[in-house]
Amino acid sequence: MPNSKSAYSFSNKKEKFDTHIIVVWVDNEAGVLARVVGLFSGRGYNIESLAVAQVDEKLKISRITIVTTGTPQVVNQIKLQLRKLVPVHKVADFKREDKAVIFKEMALFKIVGPNNKLEGALKACKKYNPVILDKTKQSNVIQITALRREIDKMANDLKKFGLVSVSRTGAVAMTRGADIFK
Amino acid sequence: MSKLYSGAEIVFKCMEDQNVDHIFGYPGGAVLPIYDELQNFKSIKHVLVRHEQGAGHAAEGYARSSGKPGIILVTSGPGATNVVTALTDAYMDSIPLVCISGQVPTHLIGTDAFQECDTTGITRPCTKHNWLVKDINDLAETIHKAFEVATTGRPGPVLVDIPKDIQFQKTKYNRPKKEKKLNGKSHNHFNQNSIDDFIELMSKSSKPIFYTGGGVINSGPKASELLKELVYLTGFPITSTLQGLGSFPGDDNQFLGMLGMHGTYEANNAMHDCDLMINIGARFDDRITGKIDEFSPNSKKVHIDIDPSSINKNVKVDLAIVGDVKTVLSSTLKSLKQKKSKFLKSNKQKTSKWWEKIQKWRSVRSLDYIGSEETIKPQYAIERLYELTKDKDSYITTEVGQHQMWAAQHYKFNKPNRWMTSGGLGTMGYGLPAAVGVQVAHPKKLVIDIAGEASVLMTIQEMSTAVQYNLPIKIFILNNQYMGMVRQWQELLHDKNYSESYTAALPDFVKLAEAYNCVGIRAKTPEELDDKIIEMLNTDRPVIFDCMVDKVENCFPMIPSGKPHNQMILGPKDQESKKITGKGKSLV
Numbered sequence: 219m220p221n222s223k224s225a226y227s228f229s230n231k232k233e234k235f236d237t238h239i240i241v242v243w244v245d246n247e248a249g250v251l252a253r254v255v256g257l258f259s260g261r262g263y264n265i266e267s268l269a270v271a272q273v274d275e276k277l278k279i280s281r282i283t284i285v286t287t288g289t290p291q292v293v294n295q296i297k298l299q300l301r302k303l304v305p306v307h308k309v310a311d312f313k314r315e316d317k318a319v320i321f322k323e324m325a326l327f328k329i330v331g332p333n334n335k336l337e338g339a340l341k342a343c344k345k346y347n348p349v350i351l352d353k354t355k356q357s358n359v360i361q362i363t364a365l366r367r368e369i370d371k372m373a374n375d376l377k378k379f380g381l382v383s384v385s386r387t388g389a390v391a392m393t394r395g396a397d398i399f400k
Numbered sequence: 401m402s403k404l405y406s407g408a409e410i411v412f413k414c415m416e417d418q419n420v421d422h423i424f425g426y427p428g429g430a431v432l433p434i435y436d437e438l439q440n441f442k443s444i445k446h447v448l449v450r451h452e453q454g455a456g457h458a459a460e461g462y463a464r465s466s467g468k469p470g471i472i473l474v475t476s477g478p479g480a481t482n483v484v485t486a487l488t489d490a491y492m493d494s495i496p497l498v499c500i501s502g503q504v505p506t507h508l509i510g511t512d513a514f515q516e517c518d519t520t521g522i523t524r525p526c527t528k529h530n531w532l533v534k535d536i537n538d539l540a541e542t543i544h545k546a547f548e549v550a551t552t553g554r555p556g557p558v559l560v561d562i563p564k565d566i567q568f569q570k571t572k573y574n575r576p577k578k579e580k581k582l583n584g585k586s587h588n589h590f591n592q593n594s595i596d597d598f599i600e601l602m603s604k605s606s607k608p609i610f611y612t613g614g615g616v617i618n619s620g621p622k623a624s625e626l627l628k629e630l631v632y633l634t635g636f637p638i639t640s641t642l643q644g645l646g647s648f649p650g651d652d653n654q655f656l657g658m659l660g661m662h663g664t665y666e667a668n669n670a671m672h673d674c675d676l677m678i679n680i681g682a683r684f685d686d687r688i689t690g691k692i693d694e695f696s697p698n699s700k701k702v703h704i705d706i707d708p709s710s711i712n713k714n715v716k717v718d719l720a721i722v723g724d725v726k727t728v729l730s731s732t733l734k735s736l737k738q739k740k741s742k743f744l745k746s747n748k749q750k751t752s753k754w755w756e757k758i759q760k761w762r763s764v765r766s767l768d769y770i771g772s773e774e775t776i777k778p779q780y781a782i783e784r785l786y787e788l789t790k791d792k793d794s795y796i797t798t799e800v801g802q803h804q805m806w807a808a809q810h811y812k813f814n815k816p817n818r819w820m821t822s823g824g825l826g827t828m829g830y831g832l833p834a835a836v837g838v839q840v841a842h843p844k845k846l847v848i849d850i851a852g853e854a855s856v857l858m859t860i861q862e863m864s865t866a867v868q869y870n871l872p873i874k875i876f877i878l879n880n881q882y883m884g885m886v887r888q889w890q891e892l893l894h895d896k897n898y899s900e901s902y903t904a905a906l907p908d909f910v911k912l913a914e915a916y917n918c919v920g921i922r923a924k925t926p927e928e929l930d931d932k933i934i935e936m937l938n939t940d941r942p943v944i945f946d947c948m949v950d951k952v953e954n955c956f957p958m959i960p961s962g963k964p965h966n967q968m969i970l971g972p973k974d975q976e977s978k979k980i981t982g983k984g985k986s987l988v
Contacts, residue, residue: 260525
C-alpha cells in the first residue's frame, strides 16, 4: 500500500499458513461453544471444521476439536486466548502432519441407483471400512471414517455411482500409544 | 433452620462480603426487586447516574483511582446495551468491573419480552466472563466468582445477568469460602532462571530502556514503589505508555516522558535505538510500536506481563516473564541486590554514552510549542493547570482526543492511580463520568476532567449526577470548537478536507453549567487564565470551565502513518527549520 493515508499500518506480508488441530476441554455449560467460536470469529481466526460433544457425564466436560489454519504466531495466540476463557480446562495443539496423533472424520453417503451402481459405490469405499447403515432396493447409506481429503475425494468419486447426499462430521483427534494429553 | 434470603437480598449480601461501598446504577423494571432491597443495606451507597454508560465509566474511574472493583447495577434491555461501551472500554484497559444486570423472568427469556435482550450474548466479547443465573441456588456462588474473575490475573469487566423471578426466589446464603484457585489458572509462571537471565541481560546492556505500562498500576501501589527502586538502582532511562503514567515520577530526570504516537522525541528514539527493552506491564499496542517491522530493530526484548496471551502477540520477545509485576519486580530486586550489589556503579560508565545520546534527543525539546499572547494555546492551558494544582495530589481524568494527548504530555504524574484515561478503546465521553467515580472514591481530593468540547457533550448529562451528590468535579474543557484530533488528521493526512469535524452549534458552557446548577467559568485570554483557574480551584462545587483555546493547534510530536519510532514529525518550529516542501510530503 504505497500511499496509505492511515495512521494504522497495513501489512502486506504473506506468511505461511499451517493446519493445526486444536483440542479444547471445557465445562459443558450454557454458551461455552459460543465463547470458543466467538473468540475465533472475533479475532479473525479460521475454523475449517468443528466437532463437539460431552465426553465426561459426571464432570460435565465437553471436548471440542477445531481444525484451523494460521501462521505460527496466530496458532500460538489461539491457544493462549483459549486458555484464558474461564470454562476452559486445557488446550492441546497438534500439527496435521503429526504422526503421533490420529485424526478421523466420519461421513455418510446416500447412493441412489441400480444394484450395480450401489455395489460399485461400496467397492470404491472399500479402503475406508464402509458400513452399510441402510439398504433398500434403490438406495444405500454408507458410513466411512477417513481423513478430510480422503472424504473429499470419495465425495467426488462417488458422484458417478449416484451419490445424492453427503453428511460429514468435523475431525476428531486422539494421541497414539498409552499416553494421554495432560 | 437458617434464614432464607431472596435473590435480591443475596446480591447485597454478596456485595457486603466483598466490601463494596458504592455502586453506580440506574433502576428499571427488571431490577426493581434489587432496588427494593437497597435501603436495607446501609453500608452500600448507590450513585444514581443519568445514563448507564455513565454508570460504567464512573465505576471505571472509581476502580482505577482506588484499586477496588467498580460495581454497576442496570436493568435489562437498554440498560444492559447502554453499558456495553463502558464494559468494552474496561476490557481494553484491564479495569475490574462487576456489572449486575436485570433480566426478564426466566419463563419469558426468548420470547422477545419487553426490555428483553440477549445480554450475555451481547456482552460475551467485551467481558472476561459473564453468567446468566437461572437457578437461585447458584446466585451467591456466581456473584463471588464474578468478583474473583474481575480482580485476579489481568483484571477486567464481568457481568452477572439475573432474571427477575430469581431476584424474588428465596434460598440460604453461605459466606464465600476462602480463596480457591480458579481452574488452575494461577498467575505467576516464572522461575528463578528467568529472573537470573533478566539480570544478566540488564548487566550486559549498554543502551537499556524501561518501557512500562498500565500493568504496573494494576499490580497495586507497591509495584510502583518497586519499579522506582529498580529504576534508581539500575540508573536506566524509563518511558511509559499512556496507561502507565504515574507509576514512575513524571518530573524525575530518568523519566523520558510518554512514548508512542504522541510520545516524546527522546522516548521514541531511545526505544528505537536501545539494545535492551524491558517491557513491564505493557502490551506493544499499535499506537506504541508504530510500524511493527521496524520497531526497535536491534534490541533484546524482555516482557513482564501477567497475561500469557500478551507475550509474542504483536512483537516477538527474547525473554518472557509471566507473572504479577509486583512479584516479578520484588524477586528481581532481591536477586539483583544479592548478586550485583554495586550494579549502578558498574553500569554507570557503560550507559553514560547512552545517556549522552538521550540528552541530545532531549535538547530537541519536542513538546515545545509556539506561545501566543492573544489566544490561549491548549498546551499552555495544561501547563498552567499543572503548575497551579501540582501540590494538591489531584486526580485527572480525560476524554479522548488532542486534549488527552496534551494532558498526557504536559501534566506530570508522580503517583499511580491519579490518571484515568480511555486508552485502548478511546472512548469520547469517558472523562466526565469517570471523574464522578473518582470523586466518589476520594471525596476530599481535587478531581479534574481535562476535556474537549466535543467529547464532553457525549456524557454531559452526568453533571446532574455530580450536582446531586455534591461531587465538586472540575470539567476543564479545552474548547477549540473542532473535534481536534479528527481535524488534525484531516489537515495532515486528508488534504485539509475538514469533513464534519467542526461543531457549528455548541452550547454556551457557562450557561449550561448554570442550568445544571453548578458553576460556569470562561477564560478567553492567556492573561486571565491563571486567575480563572484559581477561581475554579477555590470553588467547592462542580465547575464547567470553558477554556477557549487556539482552534487549529496541532498535537506534536507525532509518529505519522505506518512509520517507525525514529521518523517522528516535530512541531511547527522544527518543520520550518527543516523546510519540508510539498505539504505533508513526509506524512503518507
